[in-house]
Amino acid sequence: MRARRNRRLRQIVQIASFGLFLFLFISTSAFDSRRVWADLFFRFDPLVALTAMLAGRAWIASLSLAALTLVVTVVFGRVWCGWVCPMGTLLEWFSPKGRAHHVYARRPSEKWRMIKYVLLFILMAAALFGSQALLFLDPITLISRSMATALWPAFSRAVMISETFLYRFEVLWPVLDVIDAHVIRPVFKGMVSVFTLGAPIALFFAGIVALNWVAERFWCRYLCPLGALLGIFSKFALFRRVVEEHGCALCGRCNAECPTGTIDPERGFRSDPAECIVCYDCMVDCTREGVRFRWQLPAYRPAEWRPYDPKRRELLVGLVSGAAVASLATIEPVTQRQPAYMIRPPGATLTDFESLCVRCGECMRVCPTQGLQPSLFVGGMQNVMTPRLAPRLGYCSYSCVACGEVCPTGAIPQLTLGEKQHVPIGLARIDRSRCLPWAHNIPCIVCEEVCPVRHKAIWLTTVQTRNAQGEIIDLQLPSVVKELCIGCGLCEYHCPMGGEAAVRVFAPTEAGAYLGDDPAYRPRRHQGYGGGEG
Secondary structure, X not given: OHHHHHXXXXXXXXXXXHHHHHHHHHHOOXXXXXXXXXXXXXXXXXXXXXXXXXXXXOOOHHHOOHHHHHHHHHHHOOHHHHHHOHHHHHHHHOOOOOOHHHHHOOOOOHHHHHHHHHHHHHHHHHHHOOOOOOHHHOHHHHHHHHHHHHHHHHHHHHHHHHHHHHOOOHHHHHHHHHHHHHHHHHHHOOOOOOOOOHHHHHHHHHHHHHHHHOOOOHHHHHHOHHHHHHHXXXXXXXXXXXXXXXXXXXXXXXXXXXXXXOEEHHHOOEEOOOOXXXXXXXXXXXXXXXXXXXXXXXXXXXXHOOOOOOOHHHHHHHHHHHHHHHHHHXXXXXXXXXXXXOOOOOOHHHOOHHHHOOOOOHHHHHOOOOOEEEOOOOOOHHHOOOEEEOOOOOOOOOOOOHHHHHOOOOOOOOOOHHHHOOOOOOEEEEOOOOOHHHHHOOOOOHHHHHOOOOXXXXXXXXXXXXXXXXXXXXXXXXXXXXXXXXXXXXHHHHOOOOOOOOEEEEOOOOOOOOOOOOOOHHHHHHOOOOOOEO
């Protein structure tokens, strides 16, 4: 009865934890003050904390709560995986019914569990060399990024399509109006998300879920690097499953119920505390007093370590592989590592962004214009899944600092609105071969009109020319002043040219600094000065 009660408590905690994760995800936006709590789960993630601090060579105070997770793991075992982790909870809910299938089916070798330890050592070694290229495998970053860039946008689009279809029936209008006003708009906030890598990210996530049909919680057993880190600490857990001598009936029920397959019949149905997630599933139908969870000081002998436990060889393989990943990323040509289109979020040039970014997708989720997009091939290996601004899809809002507030590691610094409006993230350039006034003598000043900076970074020079009918007209030619441009991308986003815009924003240059408050520029613009980039 006690085991059944404990399992019910675990399920309640799982639902509450996953519900909190969804609530923070749905309620967090650029227009909601609750976005400061968006990184709550990352603050308790020890893998994110360790790799970010190693790669960034700095103490990150906001991630210090991860130490609490390690302390709880040493006391109670891998309860994070079985009770709290939203990724583990989702995999448990989407597991095929009937665990007997997993017991009698041909499962991967137990030595496959070693993979997650090797991945952990690779991540740690790469972080020592300043690379976070593989941290997209952390379970919290994995589920957050997948939700932000693939699953939630697809779900919101499906809801909107369904709503549009139902509005064809006039009899449903009163009900739909209420649902739209009180449910759909507050939840989806009227945004239609578009992410260039949505399909690949969704397929990758679906593949991880599909592995449950090979072995229950396949990801947790064999691949999860955070699970490996917690498993090392839970080897010494004080609260663990204990099977006393002659205390087990050898019925095998516990083995059939264990979601991580850690109960070994050849060892008297004992379990490895490094793999046990303290789910209590094995105890519900067990009637023997000699099998129970209890407090016990760890007293490991070499014979009790499992074949998949990490040894010197796996440690060396992981360290060498991690160093190789970091080294290969640094020998890529500069055009690959720092391409012209790799425009970072505001303030990212002020930090060691590549070392601190954990690929979580939080900044992309709260971007009100959806201008921040995940990068894959743009930026090379070092920048896989890092955010970049794609101005043709969405600009950097002049009055928004949300991305810095939700970043869990400080890769995007928390700038005040005034600071953000004075930090360049890129530099615009006008392609005169495509620009309507320059190339075709067609009047257009859209880029100048939408430029948000105080003194306008796009200036107009008035010239007289002839149009297609031979009439003399006054034509205003736009030019970019690099000392005033902050690279927000508003001009590129609103450019009326089809396809590639006539004004493009590129990564910032060291050639000039933003001088938006320099009064020397004020009279020059009114005199029709058209200097600068263009």
